[in-house]
Amino acid sequence: MRTKVGQGIGLVLILLWCLFPVAWILSLSFKSVEEAAAGSPQFLPKDPTLDTYQVVLQDADFQRALINSFGISLIATTLSVILATLAAYAIARLDFTGKRVVLSIALAIAMFPVVSLVGPLFDQWRVLGLFDTWPGLIIPYMSFTLPLAIWTLSAFFREIPWEMEQAAQVDGATAWQAFRKVIVPLAAPGVFTAAILTFFFAWNDFVFGISLTSTTDARPVPAQLAFFVGPDQFNAPTSTLAAASMMVTVPIIIIVLLFQRKIVAGLTSGAVKG
Amino acid sequence: MATGAVTAPRPQASDRARRAATERSRGENRLGWKLVAPAVVMMLLVTAYPMFRALYLSLYKYRLTAPEDREFVGLNNYLAVLTDSLWWIDVGNTVFIMVVTVAVELVIGFAFAMVMHRLIFARGIVRTSILIPYGIITVVSAFAWQFAFSLNNGFVNGWLPLVGDDFNWFGSKWPALFAICVSEIWKTTPFMSLLLLAGLSQISEDMLEAAKVDGATWWQRLWKVIIPNMRAAIMVAVLFRALDAFRIFDNIYVMTRGAQGTESASFLTYRQVIEQFELGIGSALSVLLFLSVMLIAFLLVKLFKVDLAAARQEG
Numbered sequence: 001m002r003t004k005v006g007q008g009i010g011l012v013l014i015l016l017w018c019l020f021p022v023a024w025i026l027s028l029s030f031k032s033v034e035e036a037a038a039g040s041p042q043f044l045p046k047d048p049t050l051d052t053y054q055v056v057l058q059d060a061d062f063q064r065a066l067i068n069s070f071g072i073s074l075i076a077t078t079l080s081v082i083l084a085t086l087a088a089y090a091i092a093r094l095d096f097t098g099k100r101v102v103l104s105i106a107l108a109i110a111m112f113p114v115v116s117l118v119g120p121l122f123d124q125w126r127v128l129g130l131f132d133t134w135p136g137l138i139i140p141y142m143s144f145t146l147p148l149a150i151w152t153l154s155a156f157f158r159e160i161p162w163e164m165e166q167a168a169q170v171d172g173a174t175a176w177q178a179f180r181k182v183i184v185p186l187a188a189p190g191v192f193t194a195a196i197l198t199f200f201f202a203w204n205d206f207v208f209g210i211s212l213t214s215t216t217d218a219r220p221v222p223a224q225l226a227f228f229v230g231p232d233q234f235n236a237p238t239s240t241l242a243a244a245s246m247m248v249t250v251p252i253i254i255i256v257l258l259f260q261r262k263i264v265a266g267l268t269s270g271a272v273k274g
Numbered sequence: 275m276a277t278g279a280v281t282a283p284r285p286q287a288s289d290r291a292r293r294a295a296t297e298r299s300r301g302e303n304r305l306g307w308k309l310v311a312p313a314v315v316m317m318l319l320v321t322a323y324p325m326f327r328a329l330y331l332s333l334y335k336y337r338l339t340a341p342e343d344r345e346f347v348g349l350n351n352y353l354a355v356l357t358d359s360l361w362w363i364d365v366g367n368t369v370f371i372m373v374v375t376v377a378v379e380l381v382i383g384f385a386f387a388m389v390m391h392r393l394i395f396a397r398g399i400v401r402t403s404i405l406i407p408y409g410i411i412t413v414v415s416a417f418a419w420q421f422a423f424s425l426n427n428g429f430v431n432g433w434l435p436l437v438g439d440d441f442n443w444f445g446s447k448w449p450a451l452f453a454i455c456v457s458e459i460w461k462t463t464p465f466m467s468l469l470l471l472a473g474l475s476q477i478s479e480d481m482l483e484a485a486k487v488d489g490a491t492w493w494q495r496l497w498k499v500i501i502p503n504m505r506a507a508i509m510v511a512v513l514f515r516a517l518d519a520f521r522i523f524d525n526i527y528v529m530t531r532g533a534q535g536t537e538s539a540s541f542l543t544y545r546q547v548i549e550q551f552e553l554g555i556g557s558a559l560s561v562l563l564f565l566s567v568m569l570i571a572f573l574l575v576k577l578f579k580v581d582l583a584a585a586r587q588e589g
Contacts, residue, residue, distance in 0.1 A: 003392070007392060007394070007395075010385075010386075010389030011389065011393065011396055014386055014389060014390070014400055014403065015399070015400070017386075018403035018404055018406050018407055018464065019403055019406065021415070021419065021422070021460060022406060022410075022418075024421075024429075025414070025417075025418045025421075028421060028427070031427075039425075039426040039427060040426075040427055041426070041427060041431065041439070042429065042432070043429045083313040083316060086312065086313065087309060087310040087312075087313035089309060090305070091310070094302050094306040094309070095299065095303075096303040096305075096306025096307060098306075098307070102310050102313075102314060105314060105317060105318070110514075111517045111567060111571055112567070113520070113521050113540065113567045115521065115540040115541075115543045115544050115560070115563065116328065116543060116559075116560035116563045116564045117320065117324045117325070117328075117560070118543070118547055118548065118560075119328060119331070119546075119547035119556040119557050119560050120324035120327040120328045120331065120557065121324055122547060122548065123331070124324065124327070139316075139319070139320055142316055143317050143319065143320035146313050146316060146317050200408075200409055204411050206411075206412060206523070206524040207523055207524070207544070210527075210548075211548050221411070222411050222413040222414075225411075225417070226413055226527065238421055238424075238427050241417055242417070242418075242421070245414040245417055245418070248411060248414065249410055249414055252406070252409040252410060252411075255409065256402055256406055260402045260405055261398075261401065263405055264405070267465065267468050267469070268468055268469060
């Protein structure tokens, strides 16, 4: 009985911790622009309104940033996961010299201070014509998501019973059939998990987003949020920003709701044995 | 000579087998490298090459607005940075944020992990909720907390008992740093707790049961059984979070823009390059930032004696 009560309290505390700030942004987004401008230090809105969402939805720059973010993140995720799958397969299944070197490089890059690249990349990208373009962001996103994707995938691939491929071939399946019917279904969850984590990373990036873009041609959502002025230039767009924040958080909540088990498995794979 | 004499009389069959084996392993080697090459090239392209370029540019006086005036100045940029108190203040801020956030996250994250580990109901709900701060954009988290602490629209002043309603959190250095730490801690504690949870689930129940039977109290079991047995998980979590916290940028950019002396080393570097166009000084800062991260990683690994490659490779 005592443990149950303790568990209940712990559970409530965790839920409060995680959801309270989200509830706060949600509540703020329902305050009207006037209310926020006049100052409203109370938690709940006096007169809830959806106007802020309308303002955000009609903001052309924000729409463009959403397209940029989705496009850039999806392309970077796809390419990164393809390269990581090849590398992770080699690391999990093949015996080759320099395996540790590859893992060490990945580790070093995961810890790399990204801001220190901003200067040289800013300079180079302008020379190469990559500044303020989609590829200009896709390339660094790939480099920085590869370590995470490689670890996650190699941890998953190590768990796959690869003998089943041969067993299927002994049972008369062709090499392609064995691969498609046996290996792909076993590997797919890992690949999918790596893709989600990679997407989160790209979707969250701010440093490259503000440094390597200058217009809405490629500016992603986090950077756009930081530059958001709103329709009324003389008042801080507090509640409108909250509405915009909510809109970019909803996709994350949906992904988390659908795939929580996989994401947790991916995040912790390889961090500790098991 | 001697070895040749020994190997020569070996029967041909085994020789052929061995040759086949080396042929096979050579093939495996080649395939292995072919498969990892694209990923390795991609990772190095955007890190190693620009880093060398930063090293090169850091030796020049180079403003992007006046590229023709570029001139070689040797180590003067480094000298200028290292003798400037701003650099040391910013490094101090960064280390402060790193130590405070990681320490607080470790305690709260551990408590969360203990709760989640023992939980028999509502596991899905907890897992989903805990992933929301992890998945949320850092900029959004920064805005949420900036507004919460703000003078005009924040509820924090009204809710906190000892703080006056007109207290401006962003008006001076330490309260502003506190607000920055809160946003950072809120967003990254879940990640910490999930890593610790994975370590916690490795501990055998039998061992805990045995300790219980032997009369160990809850506190003793925690310090003598649980924590020593999840050392590896704690170390990995601390190392990753510490290096991540040292790079803090997003929260500071959104919440204070470095005002009131709340700048971090990353923010200073960004400001020099992107806002001041000082590529020479900025590159020197980049190199110093890189070296700082290397130093911290080295110290942590030495201090904790973690074999990271092994910890990661075991999977």
